[in-house]
C-alpha cells in the first residue's frame with residue numbers, strides 16, 4: 001500500500017517527463033490535442049492518425065513505446081511504467097487509443113501463435129506503429145455471440161480461400177494488416193469449427209468500406225472478402241482452434257490496461273463552477289457521486305496494475321472498470337449537456353470547448369457496446385466470478401449449420 | 410501507486426477469521442441482542458483474551474502492535490459476520506483515536522482497558538446529541554440513539570465550533586440507558602442520558618476541530634471496510650440462495666435478470682473496495698489525502714452495502730421479508746451503518762466543498778435557476 005512512486009518509478013517518471021518536454025509538439029498542436037475527441041476545430045481523422053503514428057515512432061526510437069510488452073519482444077513488461085508514462089504524456093496519451101488494437105490485441109495473438117520469423121518481421125513494425133493492424137472478428141450475425149462467425153475459409157492448394165463479410169472493424173481503413181476469425185468447419189459445434197489467420201489488407205478480393213458513426217466520423221468499417229487467398233503459413237494456431245486464439249486476443253487487456261480511462265469528472269466540476277451551477281445542492285451531490293466513482297475506477301486500475309506487477313492474476317477489476325465507466329460516460333454527457341442548458345442544443349461555430357460533452361454523448365454508447373457489451377460483461381461477472389450457472393444453450397451442442405437463426409424473408 | 414495488502418496482513422486476517430467465523434453465528438448474534446444485557450459479553454471477552462480488541466495498540470499496552478492496514482482487514486472480516494458486540498466503535502473508532510490523538514498519558518490510562526475489553530469507547534458525531542452541556546470537568550446531555558451503547562463506557566466527540574470547539578472524552582459508565590426500537594437488530598441503538606458525567610477536554614479550538622476531522626476520516630475508512638465485508642456477506646447469501654433454489658425447472662441463478670442484479674452488486678462492491686484500499690493507503694501514510702479519500706470510501710461503501718442488502722432481500726422472495734431469514738438483519742444493518750457517522754449526503758458535500766475550495770478560481774456568482782426546477 002503506497003500512494004507514491006517507488007524509487008525506480010520516480011526515476012522513470014523524471015526521465016519520462018524530461019523526454020516528453022523535449023520531444024512533444026509545438027504549443028499550437030498541443031493545444032489542439034487537448035481532449036482530442038473534444039477539440040473545437042477537430043483535426044481531420046487522417047491527420048490525427050498520422051500524428052498518432054509519428055508520436056509513437058518518437059517514443060519507440062527513445063525506448064518508450066510498448067512498455068507493457070514482454071521483454072522477449074522488446075517491451076519492458078512494466079504496466080506500471082506505462083501508466084506513469086501516460087500520466088506524464090497528458091493530452092498525447094490519447095494517441096494510445098489509436099494503437100490499442102494494433103499493439104495489444106493483434107500483437108498478443110501474433111506473440112502467442114506466429115512463427116519466430118513472422119514475429120521477427122512483424123512485431124518491431126507494430127511496436128513502432130509503422131504498420132497499423134485491425135481485428136476482423138465481428139460480423140453482421142456474430143457480435144456478442146462471437147463464436148457464430150460465418151465468414152468461410154476453405155482449404156485450397158497451399159492455403160485457404162476466404163469468402164464472407166466482417167463489420168464494425170475499427171481502423172481497417174488505415175490498416176496494412178489484420179487478424180481474421182473464420183469458419184473452417186460448419187459441421188461441428190460452433191466453437192470448434194473456427195480458425196484464426198492474418199493477412200495483408202491489400203490482398204486481392206478484400207474490400208473495405210468505412211461506416212459513418214453518429215458523430216460523423218468514420219472510424220470503423222465493413223469488409224467484404226471475395227475469394228481472398230491466405231497462405232497456410234498465415235494461420236495462427238491449429239485448424240479448429242480459432243476460438244482459443246480469439247480468447248488470447250480478447251484477454252490481452254493485461255497489456256492494454258492503464259492505457260485509457262475515458263471519464264473526466266474534473267472537467268464537469270470546472271463546467272459547474274464556470275456556469276455557477278456549483279452553488280446548487282443537487283449539482284454538488286451529483287458531481288460528488290461521479291467524482292467518487294471516478295476515484296474508485298482509478299483505484300481499481302491501480303489495484304489491477306499492482307496485482308500484475310506482483311505476479312498475481314487480476315480479479316474482476318477489468319470488467320468492472322468497463323461496465324461502470326461506460327455507463328458513467330453516457331450519464332455524465334447527458335448531465336453536462338443539461339447543465340449548459342439551451343447551449344447544449346447546439347455548438348457555437350469554431351472552437352467550442354463544450355464539444356467535449358457532445359463527444360462524450362456519442363462515445364458513451366460506443367463504449368458500452370465495443371469489446372463486450374454491458375450485458376455480456378455482467379454475464380462474465382455473474383458466471384466466472386460469482387459462479388452462477390450458465391444458461392442452457394442448445395447452440396453449444398448442435399453442429400453450427402443446424403443452429404437456429406432468425407427467420408428469413 | 411501500489412494498492413495491495415501484504416501476505417502478513419492477509420495472514421492476520423485469516424487468523425482472526427478462523428476464530429471469529431466459528432463463534433459469530435447469526436443465531437448467537439440474535440441471542441445476544443435479545444438477552445437482558447442486549448449484547449454478547451462472552452464473545453467480547455473471548456476476543457479480548459485473544460488480543461483482537463487491540464490490533465494496533467502497542468505491545469506495552471497489551472496489544473498486537475500492528476499497523477492500521479492490518480486493522481482495515483480485520484474490520485472487513487468483522488463486517489462479514491453478524492455479532493452483537495461493540496467492535497465498530499470500540500475496537501475500530503475509539504482504539505484508533507487513542508493512538509491518533511497521541512497523548513501519552515491518555516493512552517497509558519485507557520489503552521490497556523481497551524485491549525482488555527473493559528474500556529468500551531465510541532465516537533459520536535455532534536449531530537447525535539440532543540443536548541450537551543459541559544462545565545468544569547463534567548458534562549450533562551443526551552444521545553437519543555447511539556449504536557452499541559449498552560456497553561459503552563466512554564464517548565469521544567466534538568463540542569462547540571470555531572474557537573469554542575473542544576474535543577471531549579466523556580466517561581458514561583454511570584449513564585442511564587434505555588432500550589429503544591432499534592433499526593439494527595444486532596448492534597442495537599440505545600438512548601443514553603448522562604448527568605454530570607466526568608468529562609475531559611483533549612484539545613481546543615482549531616486544533617480540536619482539525620483533530621476531530623482526522624479521527625472522523627480515519628473512522629470512516631475503517632467503517633468502509635466493515636461495510637464492504639458486510640456487503641460481500643449479503644452478496645454471498647444471495648448467491649448461495651439463487652444457486653440452490655430452482656424455479657421453472659432450473660436454478661434461479663441461471664436466469665439473466667438475476668445474474669445481472671448480482672453482477673451490479675459485485676461491480677459496486679469492487680468500486681467501493683478500490684476506494685477503501687486507496688483510503689487505507691492514505692490513512693497509513695498519514696498525509697492530507699485522507700480527507701477526500703475517507704469521504705469517497707465512506708460514500709461508495711454505503712452505496713455498495715445497501716445495494717447488496719436490498720438485492721439479497723429481493724432475491725429471497727417471500728422468505729426475504731420474514732423475521733426468520735437473516736436477510737432483514739443485513740438490510741437493517743446496511744441502513745444503520747450508513748447513518749452512524751452521518752449520511753452519505755454529508756460526506757459528499759464535504760468532498761465537493763474541499764474540491765471547490767482547492768480550485769484556483771473562485772466559483773462564479775450564484776445564478777437564478779434557469780430551468781423549471
Ligand SMILES: Cc1cc2nc3c(=O)[nH]c(=O)nc-3n(C[C@H](O)[C@H](O)[C@H](O)COP(=O)(O)OP(=O)(O)OC[C@H]3O[C@@H](n4cnc5c(N)ncnc54)[C@H](O)[C@@H]3O)c2cc1C
Pocket residue numbers: 101134135136137138139140142143144145167168169170171220365366367369370371372373374375376665
Ligand atoms: C466503436 C466500436 C468499435 C468496434 N471495433 C471492433 C473491431 O475492431 N473488431 C471487431 O471484430 N468488432 C468490433 N466492434 C464490434 C463489437 O465487438 C460488437 O459490437 C459487440 O460485440 C456487440 O455485438 P453486436 O454489435 O453484434 O450487438 P449484439 O450482439 O446484437 O447485441 C445487441 C444488444 O443485445 C445485447 N445482447 C446480446 N447478447 C445478449 C445476451 N446473451 N444476453 C443479454 N443481452 C444480450 C447486447 O448487450 C446489446 O445490448 C466494435 C464495436 C463498436 C461499437
